[in-house]
Amino acid sequence: MNWLKRYVSSVKHYLPNKLKNDVADELYSDLQDQCDDKSAELGRDLTDQEYHQILLNRGHPMSVAASYQPHSTLVSEELFPIYLQVLKWVIFTLLIVQIVTAITGLTYKTDPNYIRAAIQIISGTFNSGLMGFASVTLVFYLLGESINRKEILKNWHPKKLPTFTDSGEEISIFESSIELVFQLLFLGFINNIFALLDLKMGIVTFQASEQLHAMLPWINLALILGVIFSLYKILAPYWTKRLIVTNWLVYAVSYMVLVGLYQADPVIALEIINTEGIATMYDLPTHWWTNFLFVIGIVFAIDIGFYIRKYMRLN
16 A cells, blocks of 8 residues: 555645646655665664654645645635635636626527627626625635644545545546535525515516525525535545535435425415416426425435445445
8 A cells, every 4th residue: 555655645635736737746746755764773664653744743734735736815825726726616617607607698589799798798797896806815824724624634644545446436626616616606695596585576476485485595405515525625625425425414404404495285376366466376387396305305415325325435
């Protein structure tokens, strides 16, 4: 079992692509020299415990990766490499959303104005980018000041290093970051939708059942748990049995929320007042709502099956 390779691979996981290979070669060579010197001093091969002690003296792979990055004062230095990657992906995602929105808007116009659309993309990306920058910076600032992060770094041990084998223990920071971004966006979207319910807009009013309103705190709880879980995967980007079991618990909460939403009937109705002042109520077809929840449940089930296979591989 090559502890040095596993350690260097873990450090690479926290580095941008342009630094991965150079830092990995330099770090591995330095660690190998240190181990050779220690072995020559003892006159024998090193034991696993002695390898562990050398790696413990180096510190958590996240801290080592941070030492090769520019120093930061607002975001903790350990999280700064991940912060830069997440921020880059957030801005890129917001740009794609603005482009898709602008192109979709042009398809419905008989005389599209491409210059205006380009200006809209630039201004929209700038405005949403500022919000994205502020949100990501705030999240990583709070995360950097949290006790959990310090405990993760303090209690780290080389035995927790990922093996990077076909068992698929490594977690992509890119995927976790994109997952985190969409969870935060969806959290804001859901709460905005609920803010519009029962709000009269001219002659149109969207109404929702009391049961649906009562489910909002539970929906937020499930989404916040997902956000916390994604943040933890960024901090500890490799699968363990404990992490998979935690993931199942998050899904259990989500399934309970789905069951509650499924039982909320009627869900949403549309009230329209005509020119004579007479209000007409249009209920959203129940099967639309149940089919939507059923699809989400199927997606959850597929994910759980995927993690069951991963759990079995870890054996």
